[in-house]
Amino acid sequence: MSRPTSRVLTLLELLQSGGTRTVAELADRLGVEGRTVRRYVGQLIDLDVPVESVRGRYGGYRLAPGYRLPPLMLSDDEALAVLLGLVAGRRAGLTAAERTASETASAKIRRVLPKHVARRLDTLLEAVDFTDQPGESGTPGTPDTPDAEVLLTIADAVRHRRPVSIRYTDRDGRRSERTLHAYGIVAHAGRWYVTGQDALIGEDRTFRLDRIAEPRTLPGSFEAPAGPGPADRVLSGFATAGYRHEVTLRIQGTVGQIRAHLPAGVATLEEYPPVAGEEPAPERWLRAELRVERLDWLPLVLASLGRPFVIERPDELRDLVIALAGRLTSYARRA
Known part of the structure; x- marks a missing residue:
């Protein structure tokens, strides 16, 4: 970020702290001359930031009453939902301009995330594949909302090829505990799935993520089999279920x-x-x-x-x- 741009943002932060700031005070804080402060104020006004000029002996600049730029503060769940939505949107037949807007929005969100959250989200995005296909009726299914911790934990297991313990509730309400060698996470027809080998029976299975609870990474590692990728495994599983x-x-x-x-x-x-x-x-x-x-x-x-x-x-x-x-x-x- 260039120094003039950085100083304009610093000026905005000073004005957001409240009260009227004199030109001399602002010039001292920014390390510039008075005429430069006035130029920076003009730039804020051009950006539709309501900076008011206060005349008189104790005059200077202030923000219009009640105005404050909201900080971008996202929880893990919110950041996950926004980034996955942007990624999915880029695969949904958007125009070139819309794809560009999606990519720039995603980049902006990544820049303001804490590093540990950004790393976990990057891990998830690397583990996710999209089928770009409708469900049985030809239209997307009712979207589910997987728990963020479930997605992040399983994505980490996919990336590092580590077994993961899960509690699963099937469509008939039966609950079971399973150890899964997860090959990948797949978004299909509005729902999220993980495909991998059920270690207890030694067979490949596909599980809905919104039915998984209490995922826990286990010691050890496994080798992913050669052959079809996670999305193809999920699709072939649906076609033969x-x-x-x-x-x-x-x-x-x-x-x-x-x-x-x-x-x-x-x-x-x-x-x-x-x-x-x-x-x-x-x-x-x-x-x-x-x-x-x-x-x-x-x-x-x-x-x-x-x-x-x-x-x-x-x-x-x-x-x-x-x-x-x-x-x-x-x-x-x-x-």
Whole structure:
């Protein structure tokens, strides 16, 4: 920061302390001449800081009554929420100008954070990945608010590859204690997850962060496995998880055309093997499998595909699609 700028800020701090300050007093405190003080006051006024000039023997400068710049004081939770929001915003299709504003705002917040808080937040941001994909219904889920200490503790365990003990409450309300080898933290469809190996059973698991309590880093270390990254592990886990309905479709098109409507976190895609001697076509029939809690959102997704499809199961989905087609036909025939 240049010395003139630093002195202008010092002048503002002196005026914020209250009362009227004479030009001579301000010049002495700032180590400048009287005319320089007046120039600095003019700069504050140009910035819409309401500096008043007081005439008379004991005159000088003061701030307008009731005016005070609020200090930027953020708790760990507040700083965490703001920085993660800015990072997520930069990945959400912002314009170049909006991304620049997001980056400069993030940099300003980092500069005023205590060093120990800034280090922990940097550790978290290094451990977080974003899927940039909607949930099962095609829209983001209801956002959760993970505890800041949970996020920071698990992020530290991810970075240093240390086991972490957690208390977990599943969706049925059952509570358990687990030891997790955390590979990474993932933000998906408005929720936050950690993926890693459940050390007790030796299998990979994904846990919602808002259901985790009392995380505690344990001695020791582990090696993260090679293969898919944390975000891909979470998406593949969702696509193969057990839900109320199992859906199988055959869709004609490219992988890109289908993935635009049925992302990896919603469906798995498998190409049918090519027929011997047949030239591979760019738009082939692909098998799509989904496991979902509800079927009511799928007819509109299938309609939006604009591609030929066949519903192999369940019959209930076929009935919903036929009903939607009937409604659309009746609407189109109305005068």
